[in-house]
Amino acid sequence: MSPELETLLDELARRHARGEPLDVEGTLRRAGDEADELAPLIEAFLARAPRRGPTPASLSFVQSLDDPPMLRARVAKALKVDDVVDAIVVECDLAPETRPKVRRYYQQLEGGVLDPTRVAASVWDAITGLLGRSRALLSAPAPMYRADASFHLQERLVTLSGVEPPSPPDEVDALFLGEPEG
Amino acid sequence: MADATQLSMRDARDAEDERLLADGEINLLLGGWVETIQDICVAKMRGPVGEDVAQAVCERLWRELKAGKHQNGRYPFRVIVHSVTRWVCKGWYEPGWQESELFDIDGAAPDEAEAVVIDVTLEQFVATLPPGDGEVAALTLLEGLEPGEIATRLDKKPNAVYQAIHRNAKKLREWLEE
Numbered sequence: 001m002s003p004e005l006e007t008l009l010d011e012l013a014r015r016h017a018r019g020e021p022l023d024v025e026g027t028l029r030r031a032g033d034e035a036d037e038l039a040p041l042i043e044a045f046l047a048r049a050p051r052r053g054p055t056p057a058s059l060s061f062v063q064s065l066d067d068p069p070m071l072r073a074r075v076a077k078a079l080k081v082d083d084v085v086d087a088i089v090v091e092c093d094l095a096p097e098t099r100p101k102v103r104r105y106y107q108q109l110e111g112g113v114l115d116p117t118r119v120a121a122s123v124w125d126a127i128t129g130l131l132g133r134s135r136a137l138l139s140a141p142a143p144m145y146r147a148d149a150s151f152h153l154q155e156r157l158v159t160l161s162g163v164e165p166p167s168p169p170d171e172v173d174a175l176f177l178g179e180p181e182g
Numbered sequence: 183m184a185d186a187t188q189l190s191m192r193d194a195r196d197a198e199d200e201r202l203l204a205d206g207e208i209n210l211l212l213g214g215w216v217e218t219i220q221d222i223c224v225a226k227m228r229g230p231v232g233e234d235v236a237q238a239v240c241e242r243l244w245r246e247l248k249a250g251k252h253q254n255g256r257y258p259f260r261v262i263v264h265s266v267t268r269w270v271c272k273g274w275y276e277p278g279w280q281e282s283e284l285f286d287i288d289g290a291a292p293d294e295a296e297a298v299v300i301d302v303t304l305e306q307f308v309a310t311l312p313p314g315d316g317e318v319a320a321l322t323l324l325e326g327l328e329p330g331e332i333a334t335r336l337d338k339k340p341n342a343v344y345q346a347i348h349r350n351a352k353k354l355r356e357w358l359e360e
Contacts, residue, residue, distance in 0.1 A: 005355070006351045006352055006354075006355050007351065009351065009354065009355055009358075010347065010350075010351035010354065013322070013323050013354065014322055014323070014326060016323075016326075017322060017323050017324060017325060017326030017327075018326035019326065021217075022217075022221050024221045024224040024225050024232075025224050025229070025230070025232075028224075028225065028228065035228065036228075039225045039226070039228060040225075041355060041358045041359065042221070042222075042225040043222055043225050043226060044358040044359075045304075045354075045358055046218055046221055046222050046225070047222075047264050048303050048304050048306075048307070048358075049303075049304045050195045050303070050304065050305075050324075051195060051199075051214055051215055051218050051260065052214065052217060052218070053214055054210055054213030054214045054216070055213075055217065058213045058214070058216035058217055059209060059210070059213040061213075061216055061240070062208075062209045062212045062213045062216060062240070062244065063209055065212075065240065065241060065244045069241070133234060133237075134234065136238075137234060137237060137238060137241075
């Protein structure tokens with residue numbers, strides 16, 4: 001190991017002691033070709049160093065874990081629901097007049113009400129592309145969505161349309177209420 | 183695991199975690215670990231994907247804590263954090279792993295062997311150093327003082343402090359490589 005790496009490691013250890021952000025990514029970048037040598041040492045250091053107290057940012061993050069993950073990701077990107085809806089409409093090549101329906105479905109998905117396994121891959125491509133997170137990270141844990149196999153398509157259509165009589169399933173319904181995977 | 187080993191693992195850092203866990207202060211407990219988890223994940227994954235991995239680690243820990251896991255005190259929470267972090271990083275690129283595990287609230291328990299491996303603390307490193315260098319290491323690595331402050335505190339010449347810091351950096355690297 002070069003003296004430069006020892007210096008980088010020492011600087012990181014002292015930032016830790018001072019309670020400053022460690023900037024691991026920047027430290028590894030500064031290590032250049034020796035980053036692979038330095039990274040395990042940083043891991044070893046962090047495994048042995050005392051943990052630091054919670055910061056306002058870390059507490060805020062943990063508190064947000066109560067929110068559905070897709071909502072968290074959207075808020076983190078400072079995006080509006082309509083931004084995501086626009087992306088879905090474009091990615092899935094839908095007509096502009098489908099936007100209100102897409103919006104309702106998206107809000108159900110984001111709120112953990114809609115079973116994420118039934119949503120089409122093209123919709124997920126639009127969402128993950130915009131929010132920059134994987135489908136797995138954006139999907140609410142199983143207990144959070146209320147839908148199950150007994151909640152049939154027609155029942156959901158009634159829910160969506162309120163007092164209006166159910167309409168036949170269309171392209172948007174198929175994108176959000178398709179068959180579950182597996 | 184032997185009782186003596188378990189007792190030695192419950193150092194001062196673990197006491198606060200244990201109290202928070204017992205009091206149900208999940209947000210405070212996990213909030214104290216978020217930065218460490220992010221830093222480890224970025225180091226392990228070598229890039230921004232570490233942020234995604236860290237989120238998965240935090241979500242998993244949060245769900246498990248909400249479900250009442252890890253309250254039996256068998257392992258310090260520190261051990262659980264490092265075990266889960268290592269486990270999520272290791273499986274991150276395995277096909278299908280993300281999909282299934284993120285829906286599984288009762289996943290793998292910490293590896294007992296790992297628990298022993300990480301039962302080594304920075305304080306123990308400081309204790310291995312000769313008295314003079316150990317004093318400097320304690321003030322740099324545990325209290326975060328600058329060399330000038332250390333020189334004043336220990337009534338040493340700044341150059342002597344810098345030399346001790348240089349020697350300690352080399353020994354820290356060797357200790358972390360063990």
